[in-house]
Amino acid sequence: MKKFLFVLLSFLLLVSCGSGSGSKKDSVSFNLEVEPTSLDPQRLTDEAGLNVAQMLYEGLVRLNEKEELVPAGAESWTVSPDGLKWTFKIRKGMKWSNGDPVTAKDYFNGVKRGMEPDLASEYAYLTYYIKGAKDFNEGKIKDINQVGIKVVDEYTLEFELADPTAYFGKLLIMPIFYPINEKAIAEFGDKYALEPKNSIYSGPYILKEWSHGSKITLEKNPNYWDDNSYKINTVVALISADLDSAVNSYENKELDITKITTEKLQSYKGKPELVSYSDGRVYYFSYNLKNEILKNEKIRQALSLAVDRDKLVNEVLGNGSKKGSGITAYGVSGLKGDFREEVGDLYAEYKDVDVKKLFEEGLKEIGKTAADVKLSLLIDEQGTAKKEAEYYQAQWKEKLGIDVSVDQTTKKDRIARSRSGDYDIVRYSWGPDYSDAMTYLELFFSKTEMNIPRYVSPEYDRLLDIGRKSNNNEERMKAMMDAEKMITKEFPYSGIYYQTVNILVNPRVKNVHFRSVGAPIDLSKATVE
Secondary structure, X not given: OOOOOOOOOOOOEEEOOOOOOOOOOOXXXXXXXXXXXXXXXXXXXXXXXXXXXXXHOOOOEEEOOOXXXXXXXXXXXXXXOOOOEEEEEEOOOOEOOOOOEOOHHHXXXXXXXXHOOOOOOOOHHHHHHEOOHHHHHOOOOXXXXXXXXXXXXXXXXXXXXXXXXXXXHHHOOOHHHOOOOHHHHHHHHHHOOOOHHHOOOOOOEEEEEEEOOOEEEEEEOOOOOOOOOOXXXXXXXXXXXXXHHHHHHHHOOOOOEEEOOHHHHHHHOOOOOEEEEEEEEEEXXXXXXXXXXXXXXXXXXXXXXXXXXXXHHHHHHOOOOEEOOOOOOOOOEOOOOEHHHHHOOOOHHXXXXXXXXXXXXXXXXXXXXXXXXXXXXXXXXXXXXXXXXXXXXXXXXXXXXXXXXXXXOOHHHHXXXXXXXXXXXXXXXXXXXXXXXXXXXXXXXXXXXXXXXXXXXXHHHHHHHHHXXXXXXXXXXXXXXXXXXXXXXXXXXXXXXXXXXXXXXXXXXXXXXXXXXXXXXXXXXXXXX
């Protein structure tokens, strides 16, 4: 996320009581852990922002409990026989929170804004499937009429794709495709969506309060079209990175749903209130390929293989997470079954490699010694980051004989520095924006801002091109599997583990759905007794 970056589960759902946000039974709150970088649909890039924005704006489609696409802002859609034209019938009767009708033009405006060069949206690349969108985003085309998006009539929107893309519909759950209201953009300009009063909303909730660094309050949108969903009237997003405090609040009956710390996990094993699921998030090392030490492939390989992943997941994490075996996580379809299982463990072939020897060979190739290696590992303040970092430091010291310092910062700063190349090694994570292996593999496409190691390979881009364009499932799966094998062998990144999320759920909260694609928590059918 996206898929967009799925750090640990960022939704901690709380029923407010006592001195919190109130004791109303129709009020629910969750902990975002970190401040959203933005609530502007076309600008936001982080999971915290996605979690809130998905309740403020209505996309064309949404996912149901089975992760299937179902109608939302569009009541139906059709795809032409050649797969190039997708036509959406916008639901009549929808209103913005100010009473304006929601029309096809609003969805058109949202996508157009996301593509505009001046906005510099990091998710603009998701629109590149649309004919002419890439050229428009890069300023090569100035006329939006040359781009394959068209308002056919007040309630009909048409996309013309550059190539057939079977999974295009799955992309539309992402905020860059959300609608915007022309009046709001004209009135608020650069301040759009920075404060509650600086936007209007088409989703089930409106933004009532944003106390930066503290909490976000949402209230039911009286103009929302679907009266059969979203029964909870008030939703409060608390912002706190301290999960120990959250678990204490749960045990004090001040909190109804919270991610549980590893230290507390054993005491809840076997109890019905413990919910565990694989959230699709992969944690990985990204290596700065411009660093004079990390330019060497053997050195990157040695750093990667020095980490005992079995010990990491079983002893250090101990929360059910699975060891990393590539970049694509479990849970997306492959040729006949699970993509990850079909590709296999891409690090298994290296089990007998002498990592110290490999490291020394790499140093010799660049005319350096171990004493010349001054590397830093960039992490953020969330979850088990510090605990993991200490383990990685110990592994590199024991097996390679080097001291790697740890640079801990906020999540927001960690993301910014990663994107700007201000790091040596960074512990990064990614949660799927949509349910396809491409959401992971495109992280290393040469022309995306998500490509934080700045890996460039025409062959890798060619394989992804097949994966994007082919409507032959066997052909596209083979291309994507070859791409993952290729990039893993070159070690610009190193998969560490696939996250399992453990959550405590108070029985008072019913019908909350947790998912591994897009926003992790779905309150559309939730109720509080």
